[in-house]
Amino acid sequence: MNVSLEPSRLAPADMMRASLIGLRTRRLRSILSGLGIVIGIAAMVGVLGLSESSKSDLLAQLDQLGTNMLRIEAGSGIGIGTGELPEDSTAMVSRVGPVEQVASISETEANVYRTDLVPEGQTGGITVKAVDANLLATLQGQMASGIFLDEAVSDLPVVVLGSVAAERLGVNDGTDGTVVWLGGEWFSVVGVMETLDLSPDLDRAALVSYSTAETFLGHEGVPSTIYVRSNPDDIDAVRSVLPATVNPESPDEVEVTRPSDALEAKEAADQAFTNLLLGLGAVALLVGGVGIANVMVISVLERRGEIGLRRALGATKGHISIQFLGESLILATLGGLGGVALGGAVTAAYAWSQGWEVLIPAVAIVGGMGAALIIGVIAGLYPAMRAARVSPTEALRTL
Amino acid sequence: MSPTATASAQTMAASSDQRTVLALSNVTKTYPGTPPVHAIRGVDLDIRSGELVSIVGPSGSGKSTLLHVIGTLDRATSGTVAVAGYDVDDLNDKQLSSLRSRHIGFVFQQFFLLAGETALDNVADGLLYTGIALSRRRVLAERALEQVGLAHRMTHEATKLSGGERQRVAIARALIGSPDIILADEPTGNLDSKSGEDVVRLIEDLNAAGTTIVVITHDHEIADRFPRRVSLLDGGVVEDTRFTEPGDPR
Secondary structure, X not given: OOOOOOOOEOOHHHHHHHHHHHHHHOHHHHHHHHHHHHHHHXXXXXXXXXXXXXXXXXXXXXXXXXXXXXXXXXXXXOOOOOOOOOOOHHHHHHOOOOEEEEEEEEEOOOOEEOOOOOOOOOOOOOEEEEEOOOHHHHHOOOEEEEOOOOXXXXXXXXXXXXXXXXXXXXXXXXXXXXXXXXXXXXXXXXXXXXXXXXXXXXHHEEEEEHHHHHHHHOOOOOOOEEXXXXXXXXXXXXXXXXXXXXXXXXXXXXXXXXXXHHHHHHHHHHHHHHHHHHHHHHHHHHHHHHHHHHHHHHHHHHOHHHHHHHHHOOOOHHHHHHHHHHHHHHHHHHHHHHHHHHHHHHHHHHHHHHOOOOOOOHHXXXXXXXXXXXXXXXXXXXXXXXXXHOOHHHHHHOO | OOOOOOOOHHHHOOOOOOOEEEXXXXXXXXXXXXXXXXXXXXEEEXXXXXXXXXXXXXXXXXXXXXXXXXXXXXXXXXXXXXXXXXXXXXOOHHHHHHHHHHHEEEEOOOOOOOOOOEHHHHHHHHHOOEOOOHHHHHHHHHHHHHHOOOXXXXXXEHHHOOHHHHHHXXXXXXXXXXXXXXXXXXXXXXXXXXXXXXXXHHHHHHHHOOOOEEEEXXXXXXXXXXOEEEEEEOOEEEEEEEOOOOOOOO
């Protein structure tokens, strides 16, 4: 009896063709079932891309503002301190080695109004603070218009407004000679600051120099807040010595914070939200996978005749299961590609509209495609096994 | 051979130069159940290269089961089946697939053509599982389509052709690898009488050119035209008549 029998073979290109037949002949159904994967992957890529883009924006902001700034305040709370720092604390802080810049702020009792006709109670929540001339530089802030307080105007009744304060007072431009009613005197607005991310309280303040405060408002220059810019490498050491430097008698009454920590906390909060959205994306992906599995099972039932024919043509059970598994994989891969493209496009469009740098992390693309392939395999496995188990004689009797 | 068979003397006089492509010996097929169904009972059948055989019988006589057993799509419950020199009992499922891919061609009543593919590619699929490259398969498919008179339909979508043409495409698909035997299950069952007649003529022409063909039919008119007729009833062969020897004019 003859024994040499060459095994059935299916070339990879033919396997691909066989797997594409079902998708080609049932286009709408394939598109709809692939859409689930598209949405799932797009959601994941979009969430990761947007989170990365916004993070990069935040990091750029942090980088620009620097994480080497410390803020010293008099401790507040029951039984702690007077709300003021010792008079010579600014000078003492500036003597700490790694400290590069020091600027102090002192709260005044005065209020500022657009005109002298505005009722006294309508302060608009704007405080008036006496500040050092180098405050803007220490905060690395920018002027929206006009100039900051400097030596030339230090004895004159001039004021610089924070961005919110300017808006509330109806001052659009710091250069057109607008005057405001401050502490019972007319003050000229010489500048309006940009928003200060690290010191939002200054956005709602009107700033005057110490000597102006003393001359026109009778204010004593006791600092309530000191901003310190130090060598970044020594920031922790500086932070630890500041309370005792500022107030050797009661270091406990001095509070030292790092404003950039707030931005970092914001980043952490964003991360938690990102994780939640990623979870939602994963659920969408799962639903997409179930959709593909469903379509594949129906396809196996509908195509029993084709399965029977292929078995008659010499296909092994393995060839049949690979064909259906391949179909599911192709569907999921196309869905994954569509999802990556859509997610990328959404990220790019949103990041562009926000003025962020467009960043789509490789992990989102590779992970998205990987997830799609895994879903494709899982969704296709059962239908493929079912197709392989179809008895050829039963299948050929079907129609 | 079944005890009731009335084989003609000619049946026994097989010439030695014609090899046996199909040999069934005391084959039974029983489907389990209560009571069990004996679809085929003790069938003996030898088919030699170049024969054109009709297997005829009424519904439920076991024709389709016999075709599935001959075509190795199903295994016999007992007895031996040898196709193209291979004892089916010695082969595992993968080897049976291989046997079908190279040695057996199938033609079905429902055509089973793949939608969305041209007639040429449907015919080329006849050798899909042999590992032969598509370009070569297409060359062979072209020849097969020419053989069945459909050279002008090669690039047409197969499922959009007329019934008779579709069946001719299916015959070309069975023919492409020059198998040892072609099994046709009610090939005219879905066709009008004119197309049916064309298909029967094509089968006769292909046989005249040397192809071994077994046609399963319930149509006695067709069965009577072929050189050999095997009649089935209740799963057993009741008549095996060879009107002419293979190659002899009828």
